[in-house]
Amino acid sequence: MTTTFTPILKADHLTKIYSDRPTPALSDVSLTIGKGECVGIVGESGSGKSTLARCLLRLESLDQGTIEFRQQLYHSLKGHSLRQARQHIGAVFQHPTAALNPKLTIIDSLMEPLDLQPSLRPSFISQPIRNREQIATQLLEYVQLPTKLLSAYPHELSGGQKQRVTIARAISTEPDLIILDEPTASLDVTSQAAVLKLLQELQQSLHLSYLFISHDLAAVYQMSDRILVMRHGQVVDQFASNDLYHEERHEYTASLLDVFLA
Ligand SMILES: Nc1ncnc2c1ncn2[C@@H]1O[C@H](COP(=O)(O)OP(=O)(O)OP(=O)(O)O)[C@@H](O)[C@H]1O
Structure with a gap:
C-alpha cells in the first residue's frame, strides 16, 4: 500500500539569535512534518x-526563515489570524506543575481553551453536549483519568496525572499538530512509559501529527517516524527511525547511539 505524504507544517531556514549569546540558538534549521506523522x-x-x-x-520571534502551517504563511500571521492558526497547534511541556494554575481546579484548567472560545467544540466529543462537565469528563476519559479529579487541585495529583491533564487540554481544541517538548522528562520511569503509550494511542485515534522533542534517544526512537538530530543550533543528521542503525550516521548520532545502547 502506498501512503501519500501531506505536509502539515513546513519550516525553512529558521535562525534565532539571542542578543546576549555569541552564536545563534538556531541556525538554518529546516523541517517538514507530515499529516499523522x-x-x-x-x-x-x-x-x-x-x-x-x-x-x-510563535512564542519566540524568528530572525530568519519561514513557517508554513496548514498551507498558510504562519510565521507572518498576526492578531486574530494568528490566534486562529494557533488553535490548531497544541503544546505539552516538560513541567506539568508549571503549566497548571495551582489556584484552578482541574476542570477549570482543562476547560480554559474552550471557555475562551465557546464556539469551539471538538468533533471527537460525542453529541449531544449539554454542559462543560460532560466535555471535561470526556476529555479526562481520553487521557484515562477518573472523573472525580475534575474538582481536585493540581497539588492533589501525581506528576503523571498532571501531565495527562495538560495532554487533555492540548487535544481539547482538536489540533492537527502537538509539539511535545520533553513531555516525560519530569516523570518517574513507570509514568514515562505510560504517558508515551497514551500519546501513541491518541496519535492513532485522533490522527495527530507530533513534533516530539527529547534528549532521550530511546524515547524519540519509540515515538517517531523520522528523527532529526540537533547540535549547536543546527540539524546535523536526519533519517527514518528504522534507519537509525545505518553505518553512515553522523558521528554525533553515533555517540548518542552508544549511550542509548549502553
Ligand atoms: N531566552 C533566552 N535568552 C538567551 N539565551 C537563550 C534563551 N533561551 C535559550 N537560550 C540559549 O539558547 C541555546 C539553546 O537553548 P534551548 O533551551 O533551545 O536548548 P535545548 O536543546 O532545548 O536544551 P535543554 O534540553 O537543556 O532544554 C542555549 O545556549 C541557551 O542557553
Whole structure:
C-alpha cells in the first residue's frame, strides 16, 4: 500500500539569535512534518530544541526563515489570524506543575481553551453536549483519568496525572499538530512509559501529527517516524527511525547511539 505524504507544517531556514549569546540558538534549521506523522528531535542540552519549539509555537520571534502551517504563511500571521492558526497547534511541556494554575481546579484548567472560545467544540466529543462537565469528563476519559479529579487541585495529583491533564487540554481544541517538548522528562520511569503509550494511542485515534522533542534517544526512537538530530543550533543528521542503525550516521548520532545502547 502506498501512503501519500501531506505536509502539515513546513519550516525553512529558521535562525534565532539571542542578543546576549555569541552564536545563534538556531541556525538554518529546516523541517517538514507530515499529516499523522511523528517527527522526533533529539540533541544534548543547549542544542536549540526548546528554542525551535517556541519558534514553531510563535512564542519566540524568528530572525530568519519561514513557517508554513496548514498551507498558510504562519510565521507572518498576526492578531486574530494568528490566534486562529494557533488553535490548531497544541503544546505539552516538560513541567506539568508549571503549566497548571495551582489556584484552578482541574476542570477549570482543562476547560480554559474552550471557555475562551465557546464556539469551539471538538468533533471527537460525542453529541449531544449539554454542559462543560460532560466535555471535561470526556476529555479526562481520553487521557484515562477518573472523573472525580475534575474538582481536585493540581497539588492533589501525581506528576503523571498532571501531565495527562495538560495532554487533555492540548487535544481539547482538536489540533492537527502537538509539539511535545520533553513531555516525560519530569516523570518517574513507570509514568514515562505510560504517558508515551497514551500519546501513541491518541496519535492513532485522533490522527495527530507530533513534533516530539527529547534528549532521550530511546524515547524519540519509540515515538517517531523520522528523527532529526540537533547540535549547536543546527540539524546535523536526519533519517527514518528504522534507519537509525545505518553505518553512515553522523558521528554525533553515533555517540548518542552508544549511550542509548549502553
Ligand atoms: N531566552 C533566552 N535568552 C538567551 N539565551 C537563550 C534563551 N533561551 C535559550 N537560550 C540559549 O539558547 C541555546 C539553546 O537553548 P534551548 O533551551 O533551545 O536548548 P535545548 O536543546 O532545548 O536544551 P535543554 O534540553 O537543556 O532544554 C542555549 O545556549 C541557551 O542557553
